[in-house]
Amino acid sequence: MKKKKRKHIPVNERTLLSWIRDSNIKLQVFLFIIIVITVFARVLPLEMQKKIINEAIFLRKIDLLMTYCAIYLASVLTASGLKYLINVLQSLIGQRVLAKMRMDLYHHILTLPLSFFRKTQPGMVVAALVSEIAVAGDFIGMAIAVPIINVLTLLAFGGYLFWLNPILALVSLSIYPMVLILIPILQKKVNATNKKRVDATRHLSDNIAESISGIHEIHGNGTYQTENRKYDNLVNRLTRIRIIWNFYRYGVKVTNNLFNNLSPFLIFLIGGYLAINGRLELGALVAFLSAQEKLYDPWKELLEFYQLYQDAIVRYKRTMEYFDAVPEYVLTPLDRKPYELDGKIEVKNLSFYTESGIQLLENINFSLNHGEQIAIVGFSGSGKSTLAQCIAQLYSYSDGHIYIGDKEVSELTKQDIIYNMGLLSQAPFIFSGTIEENLLYACVPLIGGDSDGNGEKKRKGEKEKEPDEETKRELPSLDDMIAALQQSGIFVDVLRFGLNMVLDREQHSDLVSRLIRVRKNFQDEYGDALEDFVEFFNENEYLYHSDIAGNIIFGTPTGDDDITKEEITRHSYFVDFLHEADLTRPLLSLGIELVRQTVDILGNLPPEAVFFEQSPIEPHELDDYKMLAERLRRKRLHQLSRHDREKLLEVALRFTPGQHKMVALSEVLETLILEGRALFRELISEEMPDAFTFYDPSRYIPSETILNNILFGRLKTRNPRAREKINKSIIQLLIEEDLLETILQIGMQYQVGSKGDNLSGGQRQKLAIARVFLKAPKILILDEATSALDNTSQSRIQNLIETWWRGRSTVISVAHRLDIIKNYDRVAVMKAGKIGEIGTYDELIEKKGLLYELVYGKN
């Protein structure tokens, strides 16, 4: 660790060229060798050309012609092959450096202070990391190979030219100095406009990001014109800049071209004259012309390289300048282990100003012994959260001191803070991944696992061996995790996630027989009581909470005979069966009704889950069905194409009366389907007995969720009250069968979705609470941590803080509700950035001061 810091330059201060050092040196050396061979292979054909004309053709020697041609061919092939190899190597080097750049920059950005992000649009960071920096990476790939190969080729060809004819060589090379003077002048203009272009592009993306994230405001106010005007102006400005930029760029190219084309003209003029006078062999002239022509390619490549270099450096600098901020705190301590502080907190004369100079905190003083608990309450805007965030080192305070275990907070490293403190913010963020991953999120840095993902460092053989063995903590055990889930109250939710998963049979084959036992017990003990909420599978009754296909089949395909659950409704056997059971026409007509009604209701709605929960048509299919509904207006059933009929049948087979309320199920159809079920079973057992397993109370249904398997039926309602009743009974049975932990473990694999979208607001907050409880820090900072929870959960967590956490952790709790603060050791009431009064709840109420006013209102 210490060695690595030999000279650590922040990524944003590195020059573009310094990245060459980061590329693989072995690869670079290898590349260099290939280049030298390639140059040789490029010059050789020229010499062969001369020899073929001068020796073979002139002297009429077939064998020499053959030999020279063979050498010619071989060197051309070698040169092309090697050129490809060079490109491959370049891209290897370039892409690796680009990856490293992207990683380092991202790692740097994450450590920047929060104040930086208040001024930064996420879109800007995305653009910088994803597109802007790519050019720089490409450039590094070429940074060594391109100049070397082309300069060497130029030198080789140039040398060859001199060897052939010094005068002609001088004449043809005379153009290059002129080019070398003109091009940089033009390039300066290109660079200047390019800088403007990068800035204009950035403005544009900022503007897009802003308007997209504020789209509801635009819709709400109908300010399309205003936003369009802003955007159009920016686009116009960018267009102007890009046009000028391209003018200059093409100017560079054309100038270069012109001079290159002038060169052969000079050779023809002078060389031709010399050849006519017999002072130059024809073969030499031909070779000279080819060599001269070939000068053009490396020269062009060099020029392009020069342009790319200029472009890359402009983009690179602009990008790095943007992120030119310094982390406020050192991340890891250099020469010591992270402190294990004691939970004593002392705040002395603390003040905090925003960057624009507004004072948010003024002269705050209080202290807490280890294990004491303080509640901070106050009027809104009084600085409660700011105070908590200063203590948690999220903001750096302007004046005064905060001591944790006698150490000044501003001088602690981030790791010291992380080791000793847990923060629960008002709007906790849940990252995509499983429940388990999110639960362990705060614990992973404690075991040093945070550097795991950083393969780059490891590859270099610099083992990061912190924290040392003694301080190294272990990941919490399953029991700890379950305890945290229970404490935060998300236990039942996780259990439900587990119950709602389809069992991976290979992983949990042992569970099946135990779940069947649970099913039987459930039926015996709760079957009657829960009949209102569960529709049990019953062979002789219609299932209103299963779709029509399910009602007919009353089982699941085994996967043999090519019949799968998803495909069955389109399988020819099944389609033929529907005909035979007289179901096709009634189902088609039901399909028509479903499509019409659903399109009528949902036709213009965005594809949000909440709108499609009760729809037989999936959001992504809506457009197709809209067109079908349009055709249904004009055509009769028998006029529809086969494809349309299939689509109608598909919707009809999905129809679940208990869920899709836009159409009702007629009694006639219900009877027909029940008849169909009996017929289907009969036919299947005769014709393909292995293709299906029919619902049977003694068999596990692999395609159904664990819950449905236990219920041996389906829930009738999404109502939380019903779920609660069912959950209670199932938990009881799972405990008896010793399955609770297993189901929880399965539930912890539930994917929470991007930003935790698959969880409710309350669940997200509970998960965040579980996360910090699991970490069990010595200092616990709660910033309105329970605001999204229902009353019961809130009081339960408050209770835990007052009993379990009392004495273990020092608690600073910013509270929005005043009925939960009675039992805190101290209550601090804030007003306008100051602590107005501090003391126990009872003392303050008796005083009839600020707290009294907050609780009972102004008299």
Added chain:
Amino acid sequence: MNSSTEKTEAYPTCEFKENLAILRQIYLFSRMPLESLKIFAYLCTKEVFQTGDILFHQDDDDGQAFYLMAGTAQLIRNTPEGEQVLREYSTESFIGGMSLMGKLPRLYSLKAATDITCLVMTREKFAKALAQFPDMMPRVIESIVEQVQAWEEQFLHHFGKSESPCLKRTGVSLV
């Protein structure tokens, strides 16, 4: 049978149409044009409660509104002194429209006095649907304002002349 122009009469009345008819009677939705009302009707769900079940708990922010299709419910307030039954809601009452608008921890509990069948709308669905019709918002606000006004007028009509100390704190329509 094979005609796609066949009328819908072949199907019994579906829940969706029942819901539509109900919503038209409720003040919050009555000003909406059919086009948007359909979405709300579609999003409602029918729920059943048994006698003694709690529809919502005091202090919880459940974000639901109920329309009693059958059965009656009691409004209850828990105080440190005990449980107090305040009033009874009869069939066809609409309860909790304000919870659809924003965070609103309940000041009361609602208990099923008989078996209840009701229509339920949640805040999440209401907000998502309303977001689709931004120009509906002023109408909803108008309906609420009118409703609050009417409520207080009625209150004054019944109790305005009494000596009740409650009168000292009236003025909901003035908030």
